Each structure stands twice: as structure tokens, then as C-alpha cells.
Amino acid sequence: MIKIRDIEKAVSSLPKKDFMKFRAWFHKFDALKWDEQLKKDVHSGKLDKLAESALKDFKDGKCKEL
Numbered sequence: 027m028i029k030i031r032d033i034e035k036a037v038s039s040l041p042k043k044d045f046m047k048f049r050a051w052f053h054k055f056d057a058l059k060w061d062e063q064l065k066k067d068v069h070s071g072k073l074d075k076l077a078e079s080a081l082k083d084f085k086d087g088k089c090k091e092l
Contacts, residue, residue, distance in 0.1 A: 040048060067073050083089055 037045070037048065
């Protein structure tokens with residue numbers, strides 16, 4: 027089984043061009059994983075209380091334009 031240290035060493039030893047390709051790939055991969063988790067959390071209702079709180083703050087005038 028591959029260990030984190032092995033991955034760290036492999037990434038650290040990549041030539042600059044390959045590292046840049048890896049970084050771009052990982053950025054996309056990480057974003058996909060984030061999106062998947064967010065969808066699960068939304069569908070499960072895990073974020074409902076946060077949304078309700080934010081909407082209440084907005085209705086109560088506790089928000090300002092960015």
C-alpha cells in the first residue's frame with residue numbers, strides 16, 4: 027500500500043513541467059471532490075440550519091453588500 031510519505035517524495039521529485047501538470051490535475055480533482063461533498067451535505071440537510079440562519083440575518087438587516 028502506498029503511504030503519504032511515498033506520495034510526498036514522488037511529488038517532490040517531479041521535474042517542474044510534470045509538477046505543473048500534476049498540480050493542475052490535482053486542483054481539478056480536489057474541486058470535484060469538494061463539489062461531491064457539498065452536494066451530499068446539501069441533500070442530507072446538513073447545511074439547512076446554516077442557510078436558515080443566514081436568511082434570518084439577511085431579513086433582519088444584519089448583512090451588507092460586498
